Amino acid sequence: MGYLWGDLMNQDAELLGSVLRIERTSIHDGEGLRTVLFLKGCPLRCSWCSTPESQLSYTEKGYAFDLCLGCGKCIRSCPEGALSMSEDEPKVLNDITKCKKCFICVSKCPRRALKSYGRLMSVQEAVREIIKDEIFYFHSGGGITISGGEPLCQPDFVAKILQECRERGIHTAMETSFYAPWENIEKILPWLNFLYVDIKHMDKKLHKYWVGVDNLQILANIRKTDRSEYPLEIAVRIPMIPGVNDSDINLSATAEFCRSIKKLKEVELLAYHRLGIETYKYLGIDYALKNLVPQSQEKILERAVFLSRQNLGVLIRVGGGFV
Numbered sequence: 518m519g520y521l522w523g524d525l526m527n528q529d530a531e532l533l534g535s536v537l538r539i540e541r542t543s544i545h546d547g548e549g550l551r552t553v554l555f556l557k558g559c560p561l562r563c564s565w566c567s568t569p570e571s572q573l574s575y576t577e578k579g580y581a582f583d584l585c586l587g588c589g590k591c592i593r594s595c596p597e598g599a600l601s602m603s604e605d606e607p608k609v610l611n612d613i614t615k616c617k618k619c620f621i622c623v624s625k626c627p628r629r630a631l632k633s634y635g636r637l638m639s640v641q642e643a644v645r646e647i648i649k650d651e652i653f654y655f656h657s658g659g660g661i662t663i664s665g666g667e668p669l670c671q672p673d674f675v676a677k678i679l680q681e682c683r684e685r686g687i688h689t690a691m692e693t694s695f696y697a698p699w700e701n702i703e704k705i706l707p708w709l710n711f712l713y714v715d716i717k718h719m720d721k722k723l724h725k726y727w728v729g730v731d732n733l734q735i736l737a738n739i740r741k742t743d744r745s746e747y748p749l750e751i752a753v754r755i756p757m758i759p760g761v762n763d764s765d766i767n768l769s770a771t772a773e774f775c776r777s778i779k780k781l782k783e784v785e786l787l788a789y790h791r792l793g794i795e796t797y798k799y800l801g802i803d804y805a806l807k808n809l810v811p812q813s814q815e816k817i818l819e820r821a822v823f824l825s826r827q828n829l830g831v832l833i834r835v836g837g838g839f840v
C-alpha cells in the first residue's frame with residue numbers, strides 16, 4: 518500500500534514527515550486564523566476524496582496529457598534521462614526506475630502539464646514554518662491544525678510538532694479519520710487542544726463500501742478518547758455526500774452516537790464539492806462519483822436544521838464548498 522504506519526528518519530536519525538503542503542491564515546479549520554499542515558498518506562479511499570494527491574505517503578508527480586504541448590523541455594531538463602517522448606503520440610513517458618523525484622522537469626514545463634505533490638520535512642523545519650504565523654495566532658486566537666491525508670500515519674512526527682507548538686503556547690488541532698491503532702493516537706492526545714474527527718457513515722457495511730474500511734475502529738477510538746484523561750474538545754464532521762450518507766436514518770444514527778460523547782463541542786456538516794477532480798486527471802486515476810451533483814445550499818441548510826432537532830446540545834455548523 519502507499520501509506521505508512523510509521524515515521525521516517527534521515528541518515529542523521531532526524532525525524533522526517535511526508536508533507537503535502539502548508540496553508541496559511543485558514544479560517545475553516547479551528548478557532549481564529551490557522552496554519553494548516555497537510556500531510557501525505559491515508560489508509561482510507563473515500564469515493565468522494567477531494568485531495569487524491571494526499572493518499573500516497575510518498576512524493577509523487579502528476580502529468581496531464583491534454584495540457585502537454587509535446588515541446589520536450591521536460592525531457593531535456595532531466596539530469597537522470599528518465600523522460601522520453603512516446604513514439605505513438607506526443608506524450609511524455611516517465612521511467613520510474615530512473616526518476617529521482619528532483620522535480621526539475623516540473624519547474625521547466627511551460628503549461629503546468631507536470632505537477633509535484635509533497636516533500637519531506639524535518640520537525641524543526643515544520644515548526645519554523647508554523648511559527649512564522651505566530652503573530653496571527655496571538656491576535657485571532659488561532660493556532661496550528663494538522664490535517665491530511667491521515668496525520669495518524671505519522672504519529673511521532675505529528676506528536677513532536679504539536680508538543681513544540683504547545684510548549685510555545687500555540688493552540689493545537691488535528692483533523693483525522695481516526696482510523697488508526699490506539700498506540701498512534703495515544704502519542705498525540707497529550708498535545709492536542711481540539712480534535713476534528715469525521716463520521717462518514719454509521720452503517721458498518723456502507724462505510725466499508727464507500728470508504729474502503731468499516732467504521733468499528735473509528736467509533737471505538739472516539740469513545741476511548743472521550744473517556745480519556747485529556748481535556749481536549751471534539752468536533753464531529755460529517756461530509757454530506759448526496760444519496761450516500763445524508764438520509765434521515767443516517768443523520769439520526771450519527772446524532773445518537775454524538776449524544777454519548779461528553780467532550781463534544783460541535784458538529785459540522787461539510788458540503789460535498791468537486792474541487793479535487795482536476796487532480797485525478799494529473800494522477801491518472803478515475804473519480805468514482807463523476808455524475809454526482811452537489812446539493813444546493815438550501816438542501817444542506819435543511820439537513821442542518823434536521824440535525825439541530827436531534828437534541829445534541831452543541832453548536833451545529835455548516836462548512837465546505839458550494840459549487
Ligand code: SF4
Pocket residue numbers: 594595596597598599600611615616617618619620621622623
Ligand atoms: S523529477 Fe527529476 S529525475 Fe524525475 S523525471 Fe523529473 S527531472 Fe527527471
Ligand code: SF4
Pocket residue numbers: 584585586587588589590591592609625626627628629630631
Ligand atoms: S515541458 Fe510540459 S508541455 Fe513540454 S513536453 Fe514536457 S510536459 Fe509537455
